[in-house]
Amino acid sequence: MIVHASLLFAGNQCLLFLVVVLLHASAAIAAAALDNSTDLASLLAFKAASTTTSGGGGAAAASDNIIAANWTTDVPFCTWVGVRCSRRRPRVVSLNLSSFSLQGTISPHLSNLSFLSSLDLYNNSLSGTIPDALARLPRLAKLRLSQNHLSGPIPPSIFNNMSSLVSINLHDNNLSGSLPTQVMLPRIEIISIQSNLLTGHILAGLARCSTLQWIYLGGNKLTGSVPSSLGNLSELVVLDLGENQLTGAIPASIGNLTKLRLLYLAFNHLKGEIPEELGNLVNLQKLHLHVNGIVGSIPISLCNASKMIVLSVSTNNLTGPVPATLGKSMPFLQWLTMAENALSGGLDFIASLANCKDLNTIEVVANQFEGVLPDACGNLSMNLQYFHVSDNDISGKIPAGLGNLSSLISLNLSSNELRGTIPRTLWRLKKLQMMYLGSNRLTGLIPSDIGLMTNLAEISFVDNEFSGQIPDSLGNIRRLQKLEYLSVNKLSSTIPLSLWSLTGLLRLDLHQNRFGGLLPPQMAKLKAIGYIDLRSNRLSGNIFSALGELQSITYLDMSNNSFHGQIPQQLGRLFNVEYLNLSHNFLSGVIPKSFSNLSYVYSLDLSFNMLEGEIPEGKVFSNVSITSLMENRALCGAPQLKFPPCPANMITTSTSSAKLRLIKFVLPSVASVLVFLACFSLLVKIFMRKKAKASYKEEPPCLNYHRRIPYFELARATDSFSEDNLLGSGSIGKVYKGSLDDGLLVAVKVLNLQVEGASRSFDAECRTLGQVRNRNLVKIISTCSNLEFKALVLEFMPNLSLDKWLYSQNQCLTLLQRINIMLDVSLGLDYLHHQHPHVIVHCDLKPSNILLDENMVAHISDFGIAKLMLIDNKSTTSTNNVGTVGYMAPEYGLTGGVTIRGDVYSFGILLLELVTGKKPVDTMFNGELNLRQWVNNAYPIAVMEIVDNNILRTDFTNLQQHSDGVDILRRCLSSIIDVGLHCTKDLPNERLLMRDVVPRLQEIKNGVLVN
Template sequence: MEVLPALLFIAIQFILLFLYPLQPAMSRPHNNFTDLESLLAFKASVADPYGLLATNWTANASFCSWNGVRCSHRRQRVVALELPDFFLGGSISPHIANLSFLSHLILSNNTLTGPIPGAIGRLPRLVRLSLANNSLSGPIPLRIFNMSSLVKVSLAINNLSGSLPSDTDPPFMLPRLQFMSLSNNHLTGSITPNFARCSQLQVLSLSFNNFSGSIPPELGNITGLNILYVGSNQLTGTIPASIGKLSKLNQLSLGNNYLQGAIPEELGNLLDLQYLRLDNNSLTGSIPMTLLNASKICTLYLSENNLTGSIPATLGVSWPQLEFLNIHTNQLTGRLDFINSLSNCRNLQRLILSKNKISDFLPDSLGNLSTSLNNLVLNSNYIKGIIPSTIGNLSGLIGLYLGENELTGEIPSEFSRLKGLQGMFLYNNRLSGYIPPELGLMTGLNALSLEENALSGTIPYSLGNISGLQILSLAANGLFSSIPDSLWRLSGLLLLNLSGNTLDGSLPQQMGNLKFFDKLDLSKNRFSGNISSILGNLQKITYLDLSNNSFDGEIPSSLDRLVINVEYMNLSYNRISGTIPKSFTNLGKLYSLDLSFNKLQGPIPEGGVFSNSSIVSLEGNPALCGALKLGFSPCPPPSNSKSNLHLLKYILPPIVLVVLLLSCFCTRLIFLRRGKKLKLPSEDASLNTIRVISYRELVRATDNFSKANLVGRGSFSSVFKRHLDDGLITAVKVLNSENQSALRSFDAEYYVLSKIRHRNLVRIISMCSNLDFMALVLQFMRNGSLEQWLHSHNYYLNLLQRINIMVDVSLAFKYLHHYHPHVVVHRDLKPSNVLLDENMTAHVSDFGISKLFLGDSQSILSATAPGTLGYMAPKYGSTGKVSRKGDVYSFGILLLETFTRKKPTDAMFDGELSLRQWVTRAYPSTVLEIVDPDLLKESVDIQREPSSPIIVGQCLSSLIELGLSCSRDSPQERIQMRNVVPKLQKIKNDFLSKSPRS
């Protein structure tokens, strides 16, 4: 029996001895299984819309062969996960930290959301971390700043927030770090001096964030630094002189901050520096001569500062590789002798020195500059003397800007060699002589601006050969003779300004070829003859000035076709006779009609523009009558002969009887219709009464417009709140009467508000106007503007309130665009123009730049201010086209702002990223990551139960989708406001029907 235990012991020893060599092999599958689990967890957490992982990450193949996975040869452990540009959404699984051999994690250029897992900080071998260009949010885990193996970190272009570790945080230890990019996020706080501990750091990019405070001087100790970007933040203080110790620095960007003081002379020690941006700060002093020692500079931006002194004369010799030099908008003085040295810069492309105080002659050496030069911008200085003909040697020139100087002499005919020139701006100088006919050879020209000079002679016939010309301004010169017929062949011409010359002749029929005319100014010349009826063909024109000429005859009836777009018409100081066409009452978009000092006669038409004395000017026509409020005598009754009296005895009684019967019928009909209108929800009977308020009452009601009653102040007006004598609370909007734009704003706003009535539009109570004072008395809104409710810390709107406000605004625009007799385009919809009354009902306000036009017109061209950047439709600023679709775009942006609480003008939306692009990138998979997080936390009259977040999420997703539909780049793809209203109401009804009530 004792033999059995002995045999058992020997067997166990044999088994252990046999298995011992296999132990490492058995442990490897266990560790590999951990890697497999981590990869599968990662796959489960991300969205793979194109199936790039699904088709390859399968159990049929070893994970070491999966897309983006790289394993070590010896142990078959995952050492790299590289999935850039895979269109992945979702979040990053914290299980990725279990890939303990991982050295490269590259997930850039996807749409990942959520936070960066803090567990990544446990990867002991991680060398490269690249999560750039995603939608990651939250703070950067502090552990990342204590990973001793990290060499390259790129977290740029995300939505990361929070601050960088300070001295009191866990240790900042990145001894091997060479590359750190955190740009284009929402990081705040100060730039930590701890980066100075990264002795191997070569690239540090922190631009386009919200960092504040000063630039740490300790950064000057990172001796191996090649690139330092900290521009577009909120940094203050001075530029540390210690940056001059960064001897290997190649690129330095500190622009778009609030830096002060002088440019440190120590920057001249940066002998490898090629790119330097210090623009848009508040720097003072002169350009340091020591900077010339940085002989490799290619790009230099010093614009928009307060620099003084002169530009160093040897600049071009010192910087032979210079390509871009931009020093505009400073206080620089001195001479232009540095241009001589710029001939040494054979790669120079842009030279921008505008808006300084440079006073010197243009040197002939301008013609020796590089043929690569495409923009020469010297306008708004005190440059004098003649224009060198050698500029004609600059064959690569696209834009030539020499306006607003003191140049004399003639325009060089050698400019004709500039075949690629698109814009030539020589306005507001003292140029004389003829306009060279050779300019007609510049076939690439789009804009030619020669106004406000002393040019003489005739307009060259050859200018008609520049087929692509869109802007031609020759105003305020001494040109004479007639307009050459060739100009009327320029079918693409948008603006023609020939005013202030001594041109003569009549208006030819060929003028009708210019179908796209926006502005025609022929005023202050010697034109004569009838006003051609062909002008009626210019139906896109918004500005027509034929004043101060010798036109005669009658106003052609064809001009009534200009009703579509015309905003300004001036026919004053001519010899025009006849009557004013009654069709002029339909010129609904006019802000100025001047027919004064002619020979007009007969009755002044009633209604339309003639009901507003601030728009129409008719003085100097003594034979006109009617329109008592315009200062004219009543029209005399028609002469009564005996035969007429005899005839009236027989025909008058039946006429009177018929009129009485019709009056009774119409009175009854009006009474019935008014009774029905009172039932319409969009109309308010209280809006029909306009009170008359005197200037004295306004002074008394506002305590002589004291600061205590000041509610707000804008560029055109100030708004006061006060109780009137009858207890009515009003907003008194006092216009700046010295500002011409304010005058137009006042006219437009009163004209529009006096014609529209809707419960969601601010009601006008009265106006008060004289030569020195203008004020609108408006309905007061107790709850202020949507702007303060969205972007002030002590205000909050819940989800339902925001939906209701958007419904109110959409109803207002549905009425303006589709249900008013005249289409009204607001043009400046933004949160500050949406006001809230005591019941939180929204009212659209501020019609100062609105457009009111007849019929159902789709668009017009406008030369006036287009609205507010960020809310203005793309390309509107360049085309000037006004349409209802522009308001729809603004509404879409307003909708996105209301539910994300992000302004389109926020610092994060700078350059190539806009609010709409930011939202589009998140929609639909991660839309809840970009909406106002407070909306996801509230109950909004919903019981706190599991279904509530789903209901809120569905509602927000539908609202964001509608905002994107309204704000599409193409106007044709935007929906109409009449279709927006039912969509919004459906979203609201679905939200309320699915929400359990408490």
């Protein structure tokens, strides 16, 4: 009985325990449900705030569809895309929506995700401010909001109230204001806030963050000095403060950072000397101090940095010699740039660089080095590609050993005091593309061996004392584009016929030599030529009429020769010429009336000839001065130039004098009638011209659609074209950011009218942009044009150019962004080629001409050399330029004609560049290998070996979410490469058309979004 009672009591205890456990479990379940509901509400609030679009298509809308379909309450939120929950409980610990094309703002409700340890919204289009409430996330270790459009200040609480934070990535936004004054981040390792609009000083309080390893604050507007307290950060590996407005000296305490690998202080206003203490940085690999105001010498102690790979101190005020043992102390050196200083002494340090087996670049131009180039130059690295020592006081001979540098691509020895002949060994440099020996005292002949250097694209021998003939073998250099610097020598004889077979030649400058003989008709083969300078030679004979076929030419100078005969009427067909000088010859006859068609000429000189007859009317003659026509035999007309009026009975044709005598003496009655009719016709013509002039105003064609903006408003908008507002510069002008009187942000493209091609480019761009309407073409807002000033006012693109994104250390494009950009570009080209009433060929498609708006939508820009196809829809038209090397279709250099398939080729190169991250003019590509061949060799087996590493880095998280993620990426890249290879086939007719490219890219994009 007692035993039974005991068992009963024990049973009751077990039951009681079970009840207690169940009650606790119920409470836990209820609490979990409550916590779940909080996380769910926070995620839904984020969804509502950050996926709002303004309608339309594009990647953002597609992302909306994915989130709308995936982020629903029908399934647990822990299964939503981008959401990761804890294994122990259904609480959100990670939110990763990087590269999702999100728009809208960041919801402050994210602060309710109390277990969140990682927030990654990298590479979207989010705007607004960073919510201060994020500082309430106690477990947050990773905060990555970089590459968005966030603005406003950084909340101080983020730097002062987040004890778990390990990394802050806010780079590439529009954040402004100063850095928070209080810093309390005991675990922080990475602070990356470069490429924003931050002002103020660098906080000395950062020195309290003893765990810091990476500091990126470059590309802002920070002022003040570099805090010496940063020298206390003993764990620091990277210190990037470049591209700011920092002043003062480099603190010696930086030398305490013995783990430092990268020190980037370039593009500031730093003064003082390079501290001796930097020699303590034994692990330093990259030192960038260029473009500052640093003085003094290069300290010998710097040689202690034995792991140095990049040493860049160009554009400072450094003086004194370079340490002779520099190369022996830095065996891993690859890049040495000391250009634009006042460094002096001998060049012994170059001999020490023979110890650097991976050396790629030596750049010491524009200094005061003297002495001779050491023979040890021949012992430099076989990997050396750039050897530039121009603009110094180097004397002696060119070392024969330079011919051993078999990888050399560019050799620049110009503007020194070099003497003697060119060593025959230099002609062994088969990979050499640029050879600059100008402005020295070199003598002798140009040997025929120069024809062996078949990869040469540019040759500069200007201002030397070369004599003899141009070797006939020069015609073997089929890649030659610029032969502009054989001028100012003592070359004689005739110009070899082989020279005229270089159909890819863009510039030819042979002025101030002793060339004689006739110009052959073969000269007309140079269809791509844009610049010819033959002045001050001994050339003679007639100017052949076929010269009028060179319709790409913008600069032609044949002055100070012995040409005679009449000026061919066909020269009036040089529609793109801007500078034309035929002065100081023996030309006779009348000025061709066809010259009235030369609407782009800003300088015409026909003086000191034997011309006669009436000066034609037209734009070109309304702008010339009397000095351009002086010292001729009997010119008349042009009363504004004070020439005598033409006789009333003057006949301004080329009729022979025998026929004139016949008219005068044999047919007087007929002559009287003809004179009467001629006068009457002339009066009618003058009246009609005046009437036409009164009703015609020379305005750019785009002004029919857009209001004009006066110069003073543009000056006010750009702060008098301040360098602070400079967005970029090109060959014919500069582009400034401006704010018009109504607050509209614009890009103002100001053309340099002194540069050949500028006026023509302005009119071409006006003509093209004025008649196109497409989302993916840059829009023209207005113009400002007069005789002294021409500017285009274009829509402002805050994300600048594709080139900036591809080759910036601070910016990176995901695969989806790259596909979106190429789809945008293809749509723009499809419009130009197939949808516009007149087919338009862009002619110069490249990354710097692809601009990105605030939503990363691509817009094709720079229509300065665009061509409108003939109305009868012929497939080709002549070009006055041939685009950019590397992107230019191969047939352009052969025929000088352009087609829409030339644009397709450029687009294909652009596709391959986006996949590989390699420029088509990368140093790895020589005469035997180009970008297309390199990609084709890897396709399809080894695609992953040539892909841009940035794609793998930015899409790594997405790859991890799929068991077959790598295969998905490989298939996608293979599809893109396939399109690129089909667009870049050698034969134009085998290439795709843009209307075929668009659906293929759309299909590729859809596949990426699905996965």
